[in-house]
Amino acid sequence: MPQAKIGVIGGSGLYDIEGMTDIEEVNIDTPFGKPSDAITVGKLGGAGIAFLPRHGKGHRILPGEVPSRANIYALKLLGVEYIIAV
Numbered sequence: 001m002p003q004a005k006i007g008v009i010g011g012s013g014l015y016d017i018e019g020m021t022d023i024e025e026v027n028i029d030t031p032f033g034k035p036s037d038a039i040t041v042g043k044l045g046g047a048g049i050a051f052l053p054r055h056g057k058g059h060r061i062l063p064g065e066v067p068s069r070a071n072i073y074a075l076k077l078l079g080v081e082y083i084i085a086v
Contacts, residue, residue: 002026002041004048007080009071014086017051020044028077032070036061039074050078054085 020042
């Protein structure tokens with residue numbers, strides 16, 4: 001499984017990160033269920049980045065339905081130590 005030190009949780013309007021390289025999509029199951037969507041892992045300026053769209057691609061998850069615990073747990077499984085939430 002790929003590793004990343006920085007996690008970015010995108011909100012409304014932020015669905016990807018421009019300039020990421022070595023991109024791989026990862027589907028993860030957690031004890032809290034599936035996260036909002038597949039997590040995109042790659043490099044940005046030499047740093048490992050994991051990007052997760054909070055509402056899923058296409059904004060299909062309502063704010064009250066976001067699986068927050070699954071999202072955070074999945075990022076932790078990828079080695080994320082820092083999270084930026086937009």
